[in-house]
Amino acid sequence: MQLGANPSPVLRIFGSCNGLLAVCHSEQGVIALWNPSTRKCHYLPTPGDDIMDHDIVPRYWYSDNTVLGFGYDVCNSDYKVVKMLRSKTQNCFKVMVYSLKAKSWRIKDCPYGNPRDFIDGAYVNGALYWVGDEIGKISRGKLIFTFDLGTEEYYVIFEGDIRFRKEKCGYDGTIFIK
Template identity: 60%
Template sequence: MSPFPSDLIPDILCWLPVKTLLRLKCVSKPWRSLIDDPHFAKLHLDYSLRTSTCVECDDKAYAVDFDSLDNLVHSLALSKSRYLLPLDDDIANDHDSLPGNHYDKNTVLGFGYDEISNDYKVVKMLRSKTQNSFKVMVYSLKADSWKRIDDFPYDFPTNYNDGAYVNNALHWVGDEIGEFHGGQVIFTLDLATEKYYDVPEGDTSFKIKKCGGDCPYFGYMNAGVLGGCLCVSRDYSTCPVEDHINVWVVKEYGVKESWTELLYLSRDQWLTNIFHTRAVGYSKNGDKVLLDDGGGRQPAWFNLENETGETLRIAGAPQLVSTTIYVESLVSV
């Protein structure tokens, strides 16, 4: 007989990592049924958002305890490859392979869950080699097939980062039509309608043509997710005129007045070796933001209270190309 009331077992198991839960399915038939239950999987996902695990991805994937790295709210994936996801053999065995799964350096990706149709979707944008445009394909897990939707309505994304998933939609940054290297715009692809929309902008000065004065530099802008909210990081750190980095957060999605500047720091404050910066996640108590360096260096913590920062050093980690959030889940696709 269990020493715990039966109604407490799910709450206890929810705190365990996925690999442990997969092993515990062998304990008994009731436990197997519980762990396989979709409702438990969703409950576990909610708890997983509070866990702390760091994953380094090179040709192989390695999991290390992230608690010693100042308790990031989610898990962290440090990757040299955009397409490497098998973090654990036990977990990777339960996956689907996409048909027509061909990518190259000119491919822009996005992945998200469509709550309206209860479907997982992958978005693939293929840049034309002969003209400045993108063909867009959407894969539906339910239909197990790709289909083409309207072409990307902007000249091209400012960078090839994967889409930021917020509010049932994927978000990227693009350049306005007819203004090559001109004004930048944040756009969204609604996963339910599979239509494009501009994101309402507040007083953020995103659509500037250049940083100021006679400087032709346009900065590096990136859409991301912080604390479940859409955020935009803009990096002028290599510009001789502006020379700063700032991050904006949308507190209330779709309301342009809710844009809030989270941080503003100049190059001489401390980021002397970081460029193409983007915000990745908060620390557990919310007083720090993890900043990723798109130039291939180590990520860094920025303290929001005293406006200081320090490089996040991980023993044995290789030079990194990308840092992203990773959350373990029992939710099966």
């Protein structure tokens, strides 16, 4: 994946924070953090065998349906990339968390899932936000849940009827859903 003045059209920007862009090559599955001002790029390593167990749907690693998030962990002064994965044998979701400071991946269980329309997380005030469902309930987005990048804990911030058109973003401490 070459990043420079004219990035490839197959690159998907899935987050930005403090001047860094988080990009994914939709055909190769390569993830990178790119500083367009300096044109420096940090490529994330492929997770080791201990992280990528066989229960995770392989297509989620390289698919356009991969749900990603990127933000800054103010508690630990660290940038983190979050990748949401679905198990192929169990009714559960997991997240993989990449720490730029530790330069490594780790995996965590996720009590929520079915991210609505496979939309990437919106970053606001140290946390990533998704519209989704509780595991085992397919209700087309009945809650907004968050993953705190500092504590790496999940919280539900809203439950109810949520209707939107694939657009959400975070700006100046506020999350918008349209």
